[in-house]
Amino acid sequence: MPSSPLCLSLCGVALQNPVIAASGTFGFGHEYAEILDVSRLGGISGKGLTLHGSAGNKGVRVYETPAGMLNSIGMENPGVQHFVDREAAFMRALGPAVIANLGGHCEEDYLEGTRLLNGADIDILELNISCPNVKAGGMALGMLPDTAADITRKVKAVSRHPVMVKLSPNASELVRVARACQEAGADALSLVNTILGMAIDVKEKCAVFDNIYAGLSGPAILPIALRMVHQVAHAVSIPVVGLGGIASAEDALKFMMAGARAVQIGTMSFANPSAMLEVIDGLAGYCASEGLSNLQEIVGII
Amino acid sequence: MAIIQSNQQIAQGIWRMAISGAPTGRAGQFFMLRVPGAVNLLLGRPISICQSDAGTGETTFVYQTVGRGTAQFATLKPGQEIDAQGPYGNGFSLKEGHTVIIGGGIGTAPLLQLAKELRVGDPDRRIDVYLGFREESYLENAFELYADSVTVKRGGFVTGDVDFSLNAQYYACGPAPMLRAVANAAEKANATLFLSLEKHMACGVGACLGCTCQTNGGRKRICKDGPVFDYREVRDAI
Missing domain, CATH: 3.40.50.80 (Nucleotide-binding domain of ferredoxin-NADP reductase (FNR) module)
Incomplete structure (x- = not known):
């Protein structure tokens, strides 16, 4: 039987298609499994985990902007052990590749979290060094090549799973950070996390978010994310997973032509829960109309 | 996709919209309403069911124009399509008596x-x-x-x-x-x-964690675990 034109291998993991639910937008799959056929997805990246869990940020957490949204959730999560004990098997049973997203407040948290995840049936560890909404750790490690490489090297030394490093668009030298992660042993890169933004309530004369700054996502950031994916994909040889404002199959194709082997979709699922399934159908239609035996043929053609 | 049957102002800044073609829900549940294709206004707006008629399949919402999203709803005309995701949330639990x-x-x-x-x-x-x-x-x-x-x-x-x-x-x-x-x-x-309770929501289904509130049973999502709560649970959230 000929293989599906959408299938691919990512870090040695077989994906039925290149559409992955982005971390922080899909829980651990329970909620959307009630309203759509999540088994059709290529993969699911679970809610970002921290070693001990977190209640997240206080105050306003989401705020719509033109063609996008700001969020300041602050990594609310039940902790790594809860995930290992209670969520990983559920995610596996859904069918798509299982990606655990791991954040942290310090190096030891990341390494202990990685050790705990070694005991879980997951396919890929997504190392989150790019969350802009937590004060310590989080994005700080992803801002500079040396710190990004250091945590990548240490996590790689401990992890039994392939490690995909999720990069921050807020790093001033993103390409150098990407290269440093590759040299430190990263198996793949995913980008971009949210772009640091801000909202002000003019009527109340105050910042909307308790943390002042928050992460911008959605179609508004697509051209920036696309440019960054293009730059990074041309600077590294490991697989790149692209994300940032993808709302349609056409958007997904842009990221793949720019060099992404796979894509993640997040914010658009909030607006339209069926968005990812529509993208998968659109990509299949594209392969048929273009006569592609595999969609990977278009990766990096620009 | 649901179809707008009527959409009229009933008081200053208050509108009543009836739609058909969406599943009907119970009291206390809500829909995420969104104008299809409106990427500029990206997210749905959580609007509670005001009247639900399983016989005719019509759902009526009464909403206030408070921001750009609800202001856009007020421009919609009968016959136009509206994306109505839901019904979401737990409704009111109906008790007996007075x-x-x-x-x-x-x-x-x-x-x-x-x-x-x-x-x-x-x-x-x-x-x-x-x-x-x-x-x-x-x-x-x-x-x-x-x-x-x-x-x-x-x-x-x-x-x-x-x-x-x-x-x-x-x-x-x-x-x-x-x-x-x-x-x-x-x-x-x-x-x-x-x-x-209500709060700004992005997804309405419990995934984004944008609407969580502190309860005496831990953090809960207003959209998925609520929006109806026993008041003793949510004293810190109001």
């Missing part, structure tokens, strides 16, 4: 379907409704179809008129100061009170 319903402003909207379901469930029970509005009132005539008494107050606090010492179930929805006043009064009288 019921007191307290609504403030646009918070009165989800209580109409509640009054209807309570009346349909028990034609003989007593239902007292208290509605408070800053200025212009609305929906009070619709409540009269189901309630034994409807007390309307314009300006001031309607909660002052409510006797919380009755052997009754209390339900409330409205602005946070009203909910706090109702919760305080219920606590003093040791009454049974359920509150319907």
Whole structure:
């Protein structure tokens, strides 16, 4: 039987298609499994985990902007052990590749979290060094090549799973950070996390978010994310997973032509829960109309 | 995709929209409403069911134009499509016996379907409704179809008129100061009170964690674990 034109291998993991639910937008799959056929997805990246869990940020957490949204959730999560004990098997049973997203407040948290995840049936560890909404750790490690490489090297030394490093668009030298992660042993890169933004309530004369700054996502950031994916994909040889404002199959194709082997979709699922399934159908239609035996043929053609 | 059957202003800044072609829900549940293709206004808006008719398949919403999203809803015409995801959330749990319903402003909207379901469930029970509005009132005539008494107050606090010492179930929805006043009064009288809460939401299904609130049972999502809570659970959230 000929293989599906959408299938691919990512870090040695077989994906039925290149559409992955982005971390922080899909829980651990329970909620959307009630309203759509999540088994059709290529993969699911679970809610970002921290070693001990977190209640997240206080105050306003989401705020719509033109063609996008700001969020300041602050990594609310039940902790790594809860995930290992209670969520990983559920995610596996859904069918798509299982990606655990791991954040942290310090190096030891990341390494202990990685050790705990070694005991879980997951396919890929997504190392989150790019969350802009937590004060310590989080994005700080992803801002500079040396710190990004250091945590990548240490996590790689401990992890039994392939490690995909999720990069921050807020790093001033993103390409150098990407290269440093590759040299430190990263198996793949995913980008971009949210772009640091801000909202002000003019009527109340105050910042909307308790943390002042928050992460911008959605179609508004697509051209920036696309440019960054293009730059990074041309600077590294490991697989790149692209994300940032993808709302349609056409958007997904842009990221793949720019060099992404796979894509993640997040914010658009909030607006339209069926968005990812529509993208998968659109990509299949594209392969048929273009006569592609595999969609990977278009990766990096620009 | 649902179709708009009617969309009319019923008071200053208050609109009633009826749609067909979406699944019908229960009192206290809500839909994420969104104009299809409106990428500039990206997210759906959580709007509670005001009236739900399983027979005709129509769902009616009463909404206030408070921001860009609801202002856009007010421009929609009958026959146009609207994306109605839902119904989401847990509705009100219907208790037996004498019921007191307290609504403030646009918070009165989800209580109409509640009054209807309570009346349909028990034609003989007593239902007292208290509605408070800053200025212009609305929906009070619709409540009269189901309630034994409807007390309307314009300006001031309607909660002052409510006797919380009755052997009754209390339900409330409205602005946070009203909910706090109702919760305080219920606590003093040791009454049974359920509150319907709201907060900005991105997904409406419990995935984004944008609407979580602190409860005495840990952090809960207003969209998925609520929006109706026992007031004792959410004292810190209102």
